[in-house]
Amino acid sequence: RKxxxxxxxxxxGKTVEIKLSPTNKSIKIYYMGVEISSHNLxxxxxxxxxxxxxxxxxxxxxxxxxxxxxN
Structure with a gap:
């Protein structure tokens, strides 16, 4: 989605995996199978x-x- x-x-610089939520409203970002971040789209x-x-x-x-x- 750019x-x-x-x-x-x-x-x-590391390769991560991005998974879209079932509702298509958020993503979760994983590194080596561990969730490292999540964001609402x-x-x-x-x-x-x-x-x-x-x-x-x-x-x-x-x-x-x-x-x-x-801050």
Whole structure:
């Protein structure tokens, strides 16, 4: 559907499995058979879980920022 959904940055570049819910309203993302994320399907191009978004920010440019600053 050309939309993107976040995972924890430690899974970036790894092969994951995506399963659509029976209602076609959400997805679950698995790595090696273990669920690592889930998202409701939306029309937005980018769909980030807040914790994933913060973890992504911490990995590079904002790695020295405090938790309060990232919030």
């Amino acid at each position: 939309n993107q959904y976040s995972v924890d940055p430690k899974y970036i 939306t029309d937005k191009q980018f769909n980030y879980n807040e914790d994933d978004y913060k973890a992504i920010l911490k990995t590079d440019l904002f790695k020295d920022r405090s938790e309060d600053e990232l």
